[in-house]
Amino acid sequence: xxxxxxxxxxxxxxxxxxxxxxxxxxxxxxxxxxxxxxxxxxxxxxxxxxxxxxxxxxxxxxxxxxxxxxxxxxxxxxxxxxxxxxxxxxxxxxxxxxxxxxxxxxxxxxxxxxxxxxxxxxxxx
Numbered sequence: 001x002x003x004x005x006x007x008x009x010x011x012x013x014x015x016x017x018x019x020x021x022x023x024x025x026x027x028x029x030x031x032x033x034x035x036x037x038x039x040x041x042x043x044x045x046x047x048x049x050x051x052x053x054x055x056x057x058x059x060x061x062x063x064x065x066x067x068x069x070x071x072x073x074x075x076x077x078x079x080x081x082x083x084x085x086x087x088x089x090x091x092x093x094x095x096x097x098x099x100x101x102x103x104x105x106x107x108x109x110x111x112x113x114x115x116x117x118x119x120x121x122x123x124x125x
Contacts, residue, residue: 029105030045030071030073030107031045031049033051033073034073034075035073036051036073037071037072037084037119038050038051038073039051039067039069039070039116040067040069040070041062041066042068043069043107043108044069044107045105045107047068048062048063052119054121055119055120056118056119057091057092057118058091058117059090059116059117059118064117065114065116066114067086067112067113067114067116068108068113068114069105069107069108070084070086070098070100070105070106070109071100071104071105071106072084072100072101072102072103072104072105073103074102074121075102076102081121081122082101082121082123083100083101083121083122083123083125084099084119084120084121085119085120085121085122085125086100086115086116086119087116087118087119089117090117092119093118094117097112097115099125100125101125
């Protein structure tokens, strides 16, 4: 009986601790892996997500011209290209629709919405 009570108490403590850790995450933070640039098809980081760790000259498939949220979780450091420039045409052609600094998350931008076709990592915006 004592072992059972100890196990229940330990489980409760674990749940309380892990619940507290989950609450420590910033509210509204985009679910984007570290080192990646992520794009969602809907505002507020909803719907399907595409992500890249490098440049992509041609967003194929469902994400081309369907981007509505963006997050730059790239790694920064001296001499590292850590900004992301999104372009309205393939192979970084046409106008730049949006540029994200390291750590920047944009849940919606009316000017850039549904216009992205390619991106490149850069030293600045």
